[in-house]
Structure formats: structure tokens, C-alpha cells
């Protein structure tokens with residue numbers, strides 16, 4: 001436990017640590033609603049999810065190469081997305097938390113993925129709606145996420161896509177695939 005806290009403090013600035021605590025608490029409450037058996041796991045994944053967020057690009061790349069992770073040319077152009085898989089490996093191998101569900105949730109928290117689990121969606125959404133976040137759609141996203149995780153994901157991905165496009169930022173090519181997956185999942189629910 002002491003080592004866990006020490007590694008968190010060593011890797012995260014005060015502001016990022018405060019964000020991570022917000023994500024952990026929000027993930028706990030989202031799990032209380034959607035995945036009660038795993039609320040402690042959601043808290044743990046939430047507090048550690050951004051552990052590699054402040055690493056320089058070279059460190060993320062070297063660390064992931066060492067783990068045998070396949071870094072694509074696209075990843076090299078937008079290295080920020082690598083903090084998610086880098087964090088997942090760090091939590092597993094340095095914090096020694098050998099839990100595949102936490103590994104996946106952390107790994108998927110920036111881009112999402114097709115077939116995300118409830119825990120994956122909880123961490124993704126908690127990251128966006130924790131109390132420290134401040135954007136126009138936050139309140140609405142919070143309400144929708146507590147009602148329905150997949151609808152929350154669809155709204156979150158649409159918001160992110162709009163935000164990145166407006167800011168002329170790179171949109172990862174995997175985003176369309178994930179967005180289409182959630183569009184279909186929500187359409188299925190609507191047709192019932």
C-alpha cells in the first residue's frame with residue numbers, strides 16, 4: 001500500500017492526483033449503480049488510470065516497446081494516446097496488480113474499444129464526468145451515464161469527436177470504429 005501511494009505520488013502532479021481521486025470516486029458511484037460487485041475494483045482502476053499521463057513520449061514508447069506492445073505509426077504522431085496502454089502495463093508490472101479487468105479498463109480509457117465491458121465504460125466515463133471536469137456537456141453526460149453506460153459512451157465519443165475536430169486536433173482512426181459500435185448498440189436498445 002505504501003509503495004502504491006508512493007508510485008502514484010512520484011508519477012502524478014498534485015492536480016492530476018486530484019483528478020485521479022475524482023475519477024476513482026465517480027467510478028465507485030457509477031459502479032454502485034451499474035456494477036455493484038466491482039465498485040472497489042472501479043475505485044482502484046480509477047485512481048491509477050492516469051499513472052503514465054505525465055511521462056514524456058520517449059518514456060512511453062520505450063516502456064511499451066519493452067512490453068512487446070505494437071506501436072503503430074499513427075500512435076507515434078499522437079503519442080498522448082499511449083499513456084493508456086502504458087499505464088495498464090505499469091499498473092500490472094510495477095504496482096503488481098495482476099487483474100485483467102483493471103488492465104483492460106485502463107488500457108481502453110482514452111480511445112475506448114469495440115465490445116467494452118461495464119468496467120471499461122465506467123472508467124472511460126468517470127474520467128470525463130468527475131467533479132473536477134468543466135465542460136458544457138458534463139452535467140448532461142453525467143445524468144446519461146448514471147442512467148445507461150452505452151448511451152453515455154455514445155454521447156461521450158460524439159462530444160470528444162466534436163471537440164477534437166473543432167480544435168483541429170488529431171482524431172485517432174480507431175475512433176470511428178468505436179463510435180459506430182456504440183451507435184449500433186444504442187440503436188439495438190431503441191428498437192426493443
Ligand SMILES: Nc1ncnc2c1ncn2[C@@H]1O[C@H](COP(=O)(O)OP(=O)(O)O)[C@@H](O)[C@H]1O
Pocket residue numbers: 050053078080081109110111127160164169170171172175
Ligand atoms: N479519439 C481520440 N483521438 C485522438 N486523440 C484523442 C482521442 N481521445 C482523446 N484524445 C487525446 O487524448 C488526451 C487525453 O485524453 P484522456 O485519456 O481522455 O484524458 P486523461 O488525461 O484524463 O487520461 C485528450 O486531451 C486528447 O488530446
